[in-house]
Amino acid sequence: MQQVVDDYNNTKHSAFKNKFTPAQVNESEDLEGIYIRQKMKDASSIKELQTKDKLLDLHQGNIIMIHLDLSKTQHNFEKKRRQFNEIATFINYSHGNVICELLRPYKDIKTVEVPIYYTKKVAESIDTLHQKYKRTFKLN
Numbered sequence: 001m002q003q004v005v006d007d008y009n010n011t012k013h014s015a016f017k018n019k020f021t022p023a024q025v026n027e028s029e030d031l032e033g034i035y036i037r038q039k040m041k042d043a044s045s046i047k048e049l050q051t052k053d054k055l056l057d058l059h060q061g062n063i064i065m066i067h068l069d070l071s072k073t074q075h076n077f078e079k080k081r082r083q084f085n086e087i088a089t090f091i092n093y094s095h096g097n098v099i100c101e102l103l104r105p106y107k108d109i110k111t112v113e114v115p116i117y118y119t120k121k122v123a124e125s126i127d128t129l130h131q132k133y134k135r136t137f138k139l140n
Contacts, residue, residue, distance in 0.1 A: 050116060062090040063123040063133075064100060066114050084120055087137040088112070103139060 009023040016025060016035065025031045050056050058064065065084035088100035097113045103126075123129040134140050 056093075056116075058090045058093075058098065058119070058121060060090060060092065061125050062121055063103075063126060063129050064088055064090050064098070065120045065122055065133075066098070066100060066112070067118040068102075068112060068114060069118075086112075087122070087133060087139070089126070090119075090121075104137060 009026075010021050012018045012021055016022075016031075020031060025035055064087070066086050066088050067083050068086045086102055087104070088102045091099045091101060091111070093099070093116070094113060096116055098116055098119050099111065099113050100119075101111050102109065122133055129139075
C-alpha cells in the first residue's frame with residue numbers, strides 16, 4: 001500500500017499543470033503558495049461571474065425556475081421537455097447551491113437543493129408571477 005501512496009505522491013499532477021508532483025509542492029512553500037493563490041484567484045473569478053450573471057441576487061420568497069434532475073429518484077422516467085422543469089420559492093443559499101421549495105411538490109419531494117447555475121429568477125413573489133408561468137407550470 002505504501003508503494004501506491006509513494007507512486008501517487010511522486011507522479012506529476014494536472015492540478016499543478018503536470019509540472020510538479022504533490023511531494024514537490026508539499027516540500028516547497030513557494031510552490032504551495034503559488035498553488036493556493038491560483039486556486040483563490042479561480043474561486044474569486046467564479047464568484048465574479050455569479051455576481052455578473054445575477055445568481056447571487058436572490059432573496060427569500062423570490063420565485064425561480066429550476067432544473068431538477070430526477071434521474072436519481074423514482075421519477076426518472078417522467079418526460080423532461082424543458083431545461084427549467086420546475087418552479088419554486090427561493091429559501092436560501094447553501095455552499096454554492098440554492099435551497100428552494102417546489103410550488104408543485106411531488107409526493108416525496110418538497111424542498112430541494114440544486115446548483116446555483118440550475119436556477120433562473122422569474123418573479124419577486126408569487127403575487128407578481130406572470131400568467132404565462134402560472135399556465136406553464138399549472139399553478140392556477
